[in-house]
Amino acid sequence: MSWQLADVTLDSRFLIGSSLYPSPQIMQQAIVESSAEVVTVSLRRQLPTQQGGQSFWQHIQNLNRHILPNTAGCYSAKDAITTANMAREVFNTHWIKLEVLGDEYNLQPDPFALLEATKELIAQGFEVFPYATDDLVLAERLVTAGCKIVMPWGAPIGTGRGLMNPYALQILRARLPDTTLIIDAGLGVPSHAAQAMELGFDGVLLNTAVAEANDPVMMARGFRDGICAGRNGFEAGVMQQRDLAKPSTPVLGTPFWHQDKHELGG
Amino acid sequence: MITIQFNGEPHQLKAQALPEVLLELGAPQMCAVAVNGQFVPKNEHNSVILQDADSLDAFTPMQGG
Numbered sequence: 001m002s003w004q005l006a007d008v009t010l011d012s013r014f015l016i017g018s019s020l021y022p023s024p025q026i027m028q029q030a031i032v033e034s035s036a037e038v039v040t041v042s043l044r045r046q047l048p049t050q051q052g053g054q055s056f057w058q059h060i061q062n063l064n065r066h067i068l069p070n071t072a073g074c075y076s077a078k079d080a081i082t083t084a085n086m087a088r089e090v091f092n093t094h095w096i097k098l099e100v101l102g103d104e105y106n107l108q109p110d111p112f113a114l115l116e117a118t119k120e121l122i123a124q125g126f127e128v129f130p131y132a133t134d135d136l137v138l139a140e141r142l143v144t145a146g147c148k149i150v151m152p153w154g155a156p157i158g159t160g161r162g163l164m165n166p167y168a169l170q171i172l173r174a175r176l177p178d179t180t181l182i183i184d185a186g187l188g189v190p191s192h193a194a195q196a197m198e199l200g201f202d203g204v205l206l207n208t209a210v211a212e213a214n215d216p217v218m219m220a221r222g223f224r225d226g227i228c229a230g231r232n233g234f235e236a237g238v239m240q241q242r243d244l245a246k247p248s249t250p251v252l253g254t255p256f257w258h259q260d261k262h263e264l265g266g
Numbered sequence: 267m268i269t270i271q272f273n274g275e276p277h278q279l280k281a282q283a284l285p286e287v288l289l290e291l292g293a294p295q296m297c298a299v300a301v302n303g304q305f306v307p308k309n310e311h312n313s314v315i316l317q318d319a320d321s322l323d324a325f326t327p328m329q330g331g
Contacts, residue, residue, distance in 0.1 A: 017329075017330060017331030018329045018330060018331070019329035019330055019331045020329070020331070021329075027329075040330050040331055041327055041328065041329065041330045042327075042328045042329060042330025042331075043298065043325040043326065043327065043328060044325060044326065044328040045273045045274070045323050045324065045325055045326075046273065046324070046325075046326045046328070054294065054326070056327065056328065056329055057296070057326075057327040060327070069330070070330045070331070072330055072331065082300070082304075082305050085298075085305050085307070086298030086300070086305055086325050087298070089298050089307060089308060090296060090297065090298045090325065090326070090327060091327070157331070206331075207331030208331065
């Protein structure tokens with residue numbers, strides 16, 4: 001079923017990164033297999049004699065996907081704002097995945113600088129996709145600043161640890177029902193993505209788990225299916241958990257009704 | 267001739283106007299430019315004249331997550 005991400009309608013709820021693949025060809029195949037319609041990219045200084053970036057960009061262009069540039073590596077609002085403006089010019093998009101990091105050890109977002117940069121970029125006409133922690137107050141402040149989308153981490157970037165704090169994520173979903181919430185970073189296996197989608201998140205953005213798999217193309221398919229499975233589970237409406245067992249097979253008229261209860265199996 | 271730092275490396279240039287400098291350096295068409303750390307949008311390139319010891323950086327598409 002299609003859904004709305006900012007100003008575009010998409011079929012896939014998978015947003016995929018373009019980094020760390022063994023080769024541009026495998027990146028291209030993995031992105032195709034993922035069915036993702038949004039691909040994250042970056043900007044870096046490069047000498048004209050180095051043609052790697054041009055080749056990479058040609059592969060991305062051939063895929064004809066929506067481009068979501070990031071501000072990866074920025075540690076101040078000022079740097080992130082400058083990078084966002086450069087990305088808007090180069091990629092001709094007002095979308096920006098806003099990363100403003102506060103800690104070099106776990107690459108945790110700096111909530112204060114993130115909010116500062118968000119306000120400025122929204123004033124400049126950007127559609128800001130902020131990479132945030134799972135902190136409710138930060139998410140609320142970002143929404144108040146004008147974000148239609150918030151992207152809380154599942155775990156620190158590249159760790160593959162899955163959803164560290166499902167409770168906080170559930171609270172985010174419950175308190176921000178009208179905000180597009182995308183889990184960004186920290187997932188390792190398709191079941192992590194399924195879990196995020198079962199919680200009611202609108203999408204999943206990931207890179208390392210696919211790119212660093214032994215077979216990135218197969219892992220892209222695994223995440224694609226995990227995201228679909230989790231979303232189907234959420235939309236179907238999950239049953240209530242019970243403390244006590246309840247038979248799923250009707251007990252009335254069992255063939256062995258005349259036996260004592262303690263003689264019957266499960 | 268002036269000498270500038272282009273993407274962190276010294277380069278001697280004949281040109282000083284930014285559009286000509288970019289041509290002389292062979293900078294890719296698809297790039298964003300910063301002079302002395304400040305982003306210069308394309309529509310302002312014509313008004314920038316580089317001086318000796320300035321730094322020029324060109325940013326091009328790269329893999330990202």
